[in-house]
Amino acid sequence: MKRIAILRCLQSNDVCTGAACLSAFFQQKDSFTAYQGEEINLTAFFSCNGCGKIALKNDEGMQEKLDHLVQMHTDVVHIGICCFHKDKGGRSCLCPIIRTLVGELETRRISVVLGTHS
Numbered sequence: 001m002k003r004i005a006i007l008r009c010l011q012s013n014d015v016c017t018g019a020a021c022l023s024a025f026f027q028q029k030d031s032f033t034a035y036q037g038e039e040i041n042l043t044a045f046f047s048c049n050g051c052g053k054i055a056l057k058n059d060e061g062m063q064e065k066l067d068h069l070v071q072m073h074t075d076v077v078h079i080g081i082c083c084f085h086k087d088k089g090g091r092s093c094l095c096p097i098i099r100t101l102v103g104e105l106e107t108r109r110i111s112v113v114l115g116t117h118s
Contacts, residue, residue, distance in 0.1 A: 002035055005044035005069055005077045006116060009095065011051070012082035018045060021080055023064040024117035031078055031115040048083075048097055056100050066104055070099075076111040 002017070006021050024030040025042060032040075049062045054063055083098040094102070094114070102112050 002041040008080035009082040010047040021116040030117045044076045
């Protein structure tokens with residue numbers, strides 16, 4: 001069984017219910033097609049702790065979240081499309097906070113997939 005978590009941007013709470021990410025997960029479509037025919041389990045649906053907060057290494061709440069993912073034996077974290085922003089050139093790029101989180105996840109040997117739904 002593949003244990004999967006979904007990470008979303010805290011700011012998306014203002015406009016997003018998470019329905020599209022969850023729908024893609026449960027229907028195993030879009031970024032979740034790799035799991036078709038495989039048993040999957042959603043271990044977490046969580047948000048970053050927001051922009052402009054303390055450094056990630058000093059953020060006890062986020063460290064606790066990351067440690068909990070390890071305790072839950074999470075195999076992979078999908079990064080929601082809300083975590084991508086347009087740079088000055090109009091290119092889509094990963095939020096710097098999320099980019100740091102990706103590094104923390106990989107340090108904990110949790111794979112990362114960029115994307116959830118289209």
